[in-house]
Amino acid sequence: MAIEKVRRHLAQWHVEHKIQELEESSATVELAAQALGCEPERIAKSLSFLVNDGAILIVAAGDAKIDNAKYKAVFGTKAKMLSKDDVETMIGHDVGGVCPFGVNEGVAIYLDESLKRFTTVFPACGSSNSAIEVTISELETYAPYKEWIDVCKGWNE
Template identity: 70%
Template sequence: MSIEKARAWLKKYDADSRIVEFPVSSATVELAAEAVGCEPARIAKTLSFRTNDGVILIVAAGDAKINNPKYKARFGCKARMLAFEEVEPEIGHAVGGVCPFGVNEGVTVFLDESLRRFETVFPACGSSNSAIELTIPELEKYSGFKAWVDICKGWREE
């Protein structure tokens, strides 16, 4: 089960005990915000894409949307999200619980600038009813991210 992969990954940082499992779904930004009790923007959603170099994850604020021209300028290809049935085999977590913890070998994680405006954010932890509250430095450390990117719109004045 994917929450166990995330839990094992976070255990390396003594953060596994901070995972919260909800009695309700947290599979969407809105449901997660309701379960956690925060504004939707503080949900750190993890989106999965296929690039010319392989599969990547973009962790972005809940109110941010991919800006296609910025994405193409950064990654050299059109933004192509993985199909529903590709997500779990490619990433290691199913849709609704995709997170940057305990992902499959070869998956590269990027963090979007939209997250930096918050002290803490809430990414999922491998299941459709889990989350963990992390500071931005913790998210950087625990996700093993490659780089910060600025590829989203809708969260600030453009």
């Protein structure tokens, strides 16, 4: 189970006990915000894309949307989300539980600037009813990310 992979991953920092397993679904930004009692924009959604035959994750604020021009400027290609069928195989988590913790080897993780305006955010933890509240600094520590990027729109307008 993917949530167990996330527990093992977060155990390196002794924070696995902070994972919240929710009674209701947190599979979408709206459902997660409702279940956690927070603003939707504070949900750190993990978006899965295909770049050069490999999977990447972009972790962005719940109210941010991919800006195709910015994406192409960073990655040199058009944004192509992974199909639902490919997400679990390529990332290591099912749709609804995708997060930047405990992903498959070779998945490049990027953090979007849209997250930096918050003190804490809530990424999923490998299942469609789990999350963890982390500071931006903790997110940087726990997620093996490559770099901060600016590929989203809609959040700062």
